[in-house]
Amino acid sequence: MSAAVIADRAEVAPLLSVQGLTKHFPARNGRIIHAVEDVSFDVRRGSTVGLVGESGSGKTTAGRAILRLVEPTAGKALYDGVDLFSLSAREMRSYRQKLQIVFQDPFSSLNPRMRIAAIIGEALDARGFARGKRRADRVAELLTLVGLSPDHASRYPHEFSGGQRQRIGIARALAVEPEFVVADEPVSALDVSVQAQVLNLLGELQKRLGLTLLFIAHDLSVVEYLCDDVVVMYLGRVMERGPSRLLYAAPRHPYTKALLATAPVPDPTRRRTYVALHGDIPSPIDPPSGCVFRTRCPQAIAACAGIIPPLDDIGGGHHVACIRHNEKTI
Amino acid sequence: MAVISVPLQAEPNMLSRLMRRPTAAVGIAVLMIIVLAAILAPVIAPYAPTKLSIASRLHPPSLDHLFGTDDLGRDILTRMLYAARTSLTVGFAVVIFASIIGVVLGLTSGFFRTLDAPVSRLIDAMMAFPDILLAIALVAALGATAVNVVVALGVVYAPRLARVVRASTLVIRELPYVEAARALGVPTPVILVRHVLRNVTSPLLVQGTFIFANAILAEAGLSFLGVGISPDIPTWGTMIATGRQYMDQAGWIMMFPGAAIVVTVLSLQLVGDGLRDLLDPRLAKDI
Numbered sequence: 001m002s003a004a005v006i007a008d009r010a011e012v013a014p015l016l017s018v019q020g021l022t023k024h025f026p027a028r029n030g031r032i033i034h035a036v037e038d039v040s041f042d043v044r045r046g047s048t049v050g051l052v053g054e055s056g057s058g059k060t061t062a063g064r065a066i067l068r069l070v071e072p073t074a075g076k077a078l079y080d081g082v083d084l085f086s087l088s089a090r091e092m093r094s095y096r097q098k099l100q101i102v103f104q105d106p107f108s109s110l111n112p113r114m115r116i117a118a119i120i121g122e123a124l125d126a127r128g129f130a131r132g133k134r135r136a137d138r139v140a141e142l143l144t145l146v147g148l149s150p151d152h153a154s155r156y157p158h159e160f161s162g163g164q165r166q167r168i169g170i171a172r173a174l175a176v177e178p179e180f181v182v183a184d185e186p187v188s189a190l191d192v193s194v195q196a197q198v199l200n201l202l203g204e205l206q207k208r209l210g211l212t213l214l215f216i217a218h219d220l221s222v223v224e225y226l227c228d229d230v231v232v233m234y235l236g237r238v239m240e241r242g243p244s245r246l247l248y249a250a251p252r253h254p255y256t257k258a259l260l261a262t263a264p265v266p267d268p269t270r271r272r273t274y275v276a277l278h279g280d281i282p283s284p285i286d287p288p289s290g291c292v293f294r295t296r297c298p299q300a301i302a303a304c305a306g307i308i309p310p311l312d313d314i315g316g317g318h319h320v321a322c323i324r325h326n327e328k329t330i
Numbered sequence: 331m332a333v334i335s336v337p338l339q340a341e342p343n344m345l346s347r348l349m350r351r352p353t354a355a356v357g358i359a360v361l362m363i364i365v366l367a368a369i370l371a372p373v374i375a376p377y378a379p380t381k382l383s384i385a386s387r388l389h390p391p392s393l394d395h396l397f398g399t400d401d402l403g404r405d406i407l408t409r410m411l412y413a414a415r416t417s418l419t420v421g422f423a424v425v426i427f428a429s430i431i432g433v434v435l436g437l438t439s440g441f442f443r444t445l446d447a448p449v450s451r452l453i454d455a456m457m458a459f460p461d462i463l464l465a466i467a468l469v470a471a472l473g474a475t476a477v478n479v480v481v482a483l484g485v486v487y488a489p490r491l492a493r494v495v496r497a498s499t500l501v502i503r504e505l506p507y508v509e510a511a512r513a514l515g516v517p518t519p520v521i522l523v524r525h526v527l528r529n530v531t532s533p534l535l536v537q538g539t540f541i542f543a544n545a546i547l548a549e550a551g552l553s554f555l556g557v558g559i560s561p562d563i564p565t566w567g568t569m570i571a572t573g574r575q576y577m578d579q580a581g582w583i584m585m586f587p588g589a590a591i592v593v594t595v596l597s598l599q600l601v602g603d604g605l606r607d608l609l610d611p612r613l614a615k616d617i
Contacts, residue, residue, distance in 0.1 A: 069509050096515035109506035113528045122524075126514040169510075176514065 013081070014042035015212050016066070016180060021075035023058070023065050027285050034284045035061040037236040039075070040311075041229075043180070048206065048213040050223030050244070052259070053233035056281045059216050060104075062233070063182045066214070067099050068092055079180070097127055100173035102202075104185040106165035110157040116143070116168055117153035123175035142171040147201060163194035167201065174205065182214045187222065199226060220259050224248055229317075232256050235292040236284060238311060242318030252320040254299050291323070299324055347608060354604025357597040364594055368414035377405040379412040379564055388580045398582040400572060406586050413564040413587065417546050417594070420480055420559070424545035425538045427484030428491050433534070435488065436495025437522055441503055450496070456489040461544075462551055469557045476559045483548055487541045494537045498530040532609045539602035543595045550591050566591050 023036040036058040043049045053059045065072040068084060077084040084095060103109035110119055120139045140150035146167040157165055166186060173181055183202060187195040203226055206213055217223050223230055224244060231241040232255065240253035251257045258277045277296050282288055288295050294304035303323060311319040349355045367374065376396075383403035391398040397406035439449035456464075468482035502508060503526065511521045546566075552558030553567025554574075561568045566587040573583030 064509075067513055069512060093515040096513060099513075101510070101513050103506040103510065105506060109510060111507045111525050111529070114524075122511065122516060123514050126516055172510065172514075 014078075015045040015080060016043040016214075017076075017078040018042070018062075018066060019076040019078065021062060021065060021077065022073045023061050023070060024073045031285050034236050034287055036065060036072075037287075039231075039233065039236070039238050041231045041238065041241055043212055043214060044228075045179075045212055046206075046210055047228040048215055048226055050220075050227035050230040051214060051216045051233060052218065052220055052223055052230060054218055054281055056235070056284065057218075057233040058236040058284070059218075059233050060184055063101070063184050063214060063216050067096075067101055067182060069101070097176040098178055099180045099182070100176060100178040101182045101184060102166070102169050102173050102186045105189050106162045106169060107157075107189075109169050110165055112157055114156075115153065116155055116157070119157075119168065120153075120172050120175050123172045127176045138175070142175055143168075145174065145205070146171045161194075162190050163198060166190060166198050170198075170201065170205070174209070177209075178211070180212045180214070182216065184216045185218065186215075188218065195222075202226070220248075220256075232259065235281060235287055237292055238319075238321060239293060240318075240320045240322075241311070242320075243316065246316055246318045252314060252318070252325045253293075253322050254297050255293050258298075291321070344608065348601075348604050351604045351607070353600045354608075357600030357604065360593060360597040361601065364414060364590075364597070365418065367411055368418050371408075371411035371415060375405075375408040375411045377408045379404070379408050380562075381405070381408075388576060388583075390580070391582055397586045398580065400569070400583045401576055401580075406569075406583060409564040409569060410566070410587055410590055413566045413569060414590065414594075416476070416559065416563055416565045417549060417567075417591075420476060420483075420549045420565075421542045421546040423480040424483040424487060424549075425542050427480055428487040428541060428545075429534065429538060431484060431488035432491025433495055433527065433530075435492035436530075437499055437526060439492070440496040440499025441522060441526060446496075449492075453489045453492050453496075456485070457493075459486075461486050462548060465548060465552060466555065466557050469552060474557055474560060476563070479549060479552060479558050482552075483545050486548070487545065490541065491534065491537055494533050495530050498533050499526055502526050502529050536602055536606045536609060539598055539605060543598035543602065546598075547591065547595055 019040050021036055021039040025033040025035055027033045039058070039062055041049065041051075051059045051062060061070060064070045066077050066084065068087075072085050075085065079095070079099070082095075084092065084099075087095065114122075117136070117139050120142055121135060124135055124138055136153070139153050143150050143152055148164060148167055148171070152160075152164075152168075157168070160168065170186075186202065187198050190198060199222070202213070202215075205211065213226075215223060215227055220230070220232075227244050229242065230244045230247050232239045232247075232253065234255050239255045240247065240251065247256065248260070251260055262277075277298075279296055282292070282295055288305070290303075290305040290307055291297070291300070291309050294300040297304070301324070307323065309321040309323045311321045312325065313319055314325065349358065381404060383399070385403065386395070386399050387401055387403040389395050389399040389403070395405050395407070397410065399405055400409070435449055435453060439446045439453070465479075465482045465486050468485060469478055472478040472481065508521060508525050511525055516524075549558060549565065550567030550570065553561075553565045554571045556571065558567055559565050561571070569587040570584040573580070573585075573587070576583055
């Protein structure tokens, strides 16, 4: 990413602006699961934003809430200036073609009883065009676009490998010619050898079709390769976000540092300081007071329990939610 | 996030895989013979089903009457063949009728959270009645005709199917392909039929086979008790009921129809077991 792009950042209105997104699920005994809490970030048109966190960080729920696949509890999602959360179910239906999703699990994301032509055709029907020959042509075209053969249209999902199924899932999402695609851990269920192929495909399609991507991942190393900006989530909250160049070079939040430390580095001469995180992610039913990360944070102090750290702008679009981010020692 | 196991893959060659299981193959073969015999009853039956012959009443099995004759001199084998038509038709109609009710109740309670509690309680209430008593009460209220027997037994067995459908629907509702359809803006009724119903057919088929067997048994029970199909239509149940009075002198009158019930129900159970094993990934041995 060039410096010019960074300079432009503030002037161009983002395609999607998520503001204060919150999702609570009801739990037993009238308690509440705080899956996503006050999450805000922007996605510029044509860019890729990585949404990163461990299992239970709320990243998937956030992605689904933006598409209203789960109904958000509070917040806004301004898409081209229109708040998606304020739309009625009917109004949302017309927006659905602009926003699509690619799922994590390539096995359960395709109906096992439908042929590939029917799976992709369902998407074409939703778009409301193409019948008969034109429809078959369009299916063939989409299959070719994702690197499969048009002959595959008459087969069932179980005849394909995980990577091929993921390509079919991508073809389905692209069938409605979306502008914005949420990719929910699209490669984490695939073999390592296939992961790169699918990532390359996504990157290539993004350039070719001018897509805007929200890439959800639990692994910062996958995101580094693909994303312009990164949002790091923990227990439903944003810990740190910013342009990947800044965030990878100088992570400021202890959680981001720990995540980076656990990511494998493909260069044996380069070592990252190992930061061990102990214990599991706490229950989102009863999150820690103040900073939610403090129970596992190696740098936590007493004051961390007292206040919810605000997302401070530390320059260049880089934000961090840690009350100690100014201290040199951290 | 854990990878969700995929329930029940589409099986284009299910019948051939089922036939590879010896017990299921025997069940299917026997069932086919019974169905064929029922269809061909007018051709293969040695006598007319209503032909009375007082002179030859209570004849034991002989070359003239392979399975003997009843108290009115009617040929048991002939009547058994015709009775098979009634029993199989009633059994099948019960499965269809119960499936329609069960699918509607199961899909709505499984898919729509707000409807789950009321519909599930309705299902529980229906299941709280003893099967045969509820059927007797319904037939008594509606009148003893073949159609009413089907309706009564359909109502009795529908809750079981509804539970099976609801359980599968609860799982399928959360699967990404349903979410994908919602993300595409596919209308909910279409999602229910195209994505949910289509994927509950396997457990439905298994349960339907068992209900087929139970319905044949229950129909025979109702006919035996005299609250089923009218006695002049031959069914295995009515034949046993008439034979009961002559149990000491002419045991064959109830023995052969009884055997027919046992064989039919057993074969259906074997097929059902085979299907269940084939479709249940936890029990599958040959994946």
